[in-house]
Structure formats: structure tokens, C-alpha cells
Amino acid sequence: KAGVTQTPRYLIKTRGQQVTLSCSPISGHRSVSWYQQTPGQGLQFLFEYFSETQRNKGNFPGRFSGRQFSNSRSEMNVSTLELGDSALYLCASSLGGTGVLNEQYFGPGTRLTVT
Amino acid sequence: GQQLNQSPQSMFIQEGEDVSMNCTSSSIFNTWLWYKQDPGEGPVLLIALYKAGELTSNGRLTAQFGITRKDSFLNISASIPSDVGIYFCAGPPGTYKYIFGTGTRLKVLA
Numbered sequence: 152k153a154g155v156t157q158t159p160r161y162l163i164k165t166r167g168q169q170v171t172l173s174c175s176p177i178s179g180h181r182s183v184s185w186y187q188q189t190p191g192q193g194l195q196f197l198f199e200y201f202s203e204t205q206r207n208k209g210n211f212p213g214r215f216s217g218r219q220f221s222n223s224r225s226e227m228n229v230s231t232l233e234l235g236d237s238a239l240y241l242c243a244s245s246l247g248g249t250g251v252l253n254e255q256y257f258g259p260g261t262r263l264t265v266t
Numbered sequence: 267g268q269q270l271n272q273s274p275q276s277m278f279i280q281e282g283e284d285v286s287m288n289c290t291s292s293s294i295f296n297t298w299l300w301y302k303q304d305p306g307e308g309p310v311l312l313i314a315l316y317k318a319g320e321l322t323s324n325g326r327l328t329a330q331f332g333i334t335r336k337d338s339f340l341n342i343s344a345s346i347p348s349d350v351g352i353y354f355c356a357g358p359p360g361t362y363k364y365i366f367g368t369g370t371r372l373k374v375l376a
Contacts (some may be wrong), residue, residue: 155308159321186362193269194309194354207348207362241308254299255364257308 152176155244155258163264167189169230172261174230174242182247183225184255185217188239196239201247208242239263270355280375285342287370289351289355298338299356300329304364309354313340347374 164170176183185197196209200219216226224242229236237240239262243255271290280286287296297316298375301309313324315331315338322329338355355367 155338157308182362186366193368194356196363196365197360197376201362209363243308252312254311256299259308260306262306 155242155256156242157242157261159261160259161247161264163202163266164238165266166233166234167230168231168264169228170232171226171228172240172242172263174225174244176225176226176242176244176260177256180244180246180256181223182245182253183219183223184243184245185225185227186241186243187211188241188260194236194241196229231265237263237265270367271355271366272288272353272355272370275368276280276371276373278375279345279346281347283345285345285349285372286339287338287341287353287366288337289357290337291357293334293357293359294335295357295359296335297358298329298331299342300327300350301337301356303354303369305351312353312373314327342372345374346370347376350374 159203184199185246187195187266198208198217199206203219214230217227239260241260243257245253299314300312303309313322313329318335319333320331327342330339352369352371354369356364358364
């Protein structure tokens, strides 16, 4: 079974631009979560989607948004990029379900550099 | 943001030695996950724990769900060079969300 895939793997953007990252979960997984990883803050939860609905979100500004499609693929968008948005963005998928998150499996991440 | 406390932060060990690390939370969890991350890659799930007191192994790795439900432990026996990496614990403080530990960086001296 193929793992979680994320595209692109690397991205360089300029301050003020926007960016869209993509995640394809493991086949059969319906929950997708997004995380930001930086050396200073570690792994921080951004949001979780299940059946195209956002069920939880972390403490990030509204510039960070996401969505999930009917095939469970997910995208996250960051608008008006700031230097501090430079990070490894990780997507994780799980079976999902009501009231549970189950085991999460991560993709390789997208390394975003904002200059 | 909210994080779990992991210790030690880093450790150097000799190849063949056993390794122990732990993770503590201020909240009670019903799940503990342990991951390993190599540079430039996403974390890889090592072990999942669902019950207080549970002891689960995956090869040379053994993890335990603390009976207080506020801590978890990971042991690696007979370490080898490929064990190098950062180990993270994770737990759910609520529904549909995991928080992660600060990580234990393991370095193995051959």
C-alpha cells in the first residue's frame, strides 16, 4: 500500500506571496492532519479534516487554511507569506472515525523557505 | 503551543547499549504514539499504545503506557548506528488532534 505523499517536496517563495501544498493520504484513510515543524517550536498542529470537514484546528493565524476533497486528498494554503512561515509542513493520515483519530502516518513533508 | 515534555533532550550512547527515554504530560491521555524522524524526512510511526499499563514491542523497541496515563516510556535494546535520529512521543489532548513531545535526539557511537 502506498504511503502518504506530499507535493511539492521543496518550495521557495517570497514574502507576501501565497502557497498551496498538497497531500494524498494512504488509500482508505479518511482523516488528514497538517503540522508545521520548526527547530524552535517543534511539531505544531495546524488542522484536521475528515470527510471534507475541518474537525479541529490549532492556534495559527487565519492566513493558514486548508480543505479536503471527496477523495480524501487535502491541500493547505498559506497566504501573505512571512519569513517565520519557513518550516517543514507535514501531512499525516489516519483511518479516522467519530471521536477517535487512530494511528497517524506521516508523509515526507514539504520544505518551505520564505525569502 | 502545547507540547509534551520528553527526556532526555539528547543522548550519546555506545553501539550495543540499551536506551531509555520518557515522555510526560500534564493531561491524561488515552493513546500514546512513538515516532522516529530522520533528517529531512517525515516521522515514522514506531509503536502505538492504547491502554494504561500496556507494554508493546516492535523488534528491539519496547514502549509502555504509564499507569497514571500521564506518561509513556520507550526503550531501545542493543542500539545500532541506524537508531540515530530524533524520537518523538505524541498524545491526544482532545479529539481529532495530537500534540508532540520536544523530541529526544539519539546519537550512537560505533
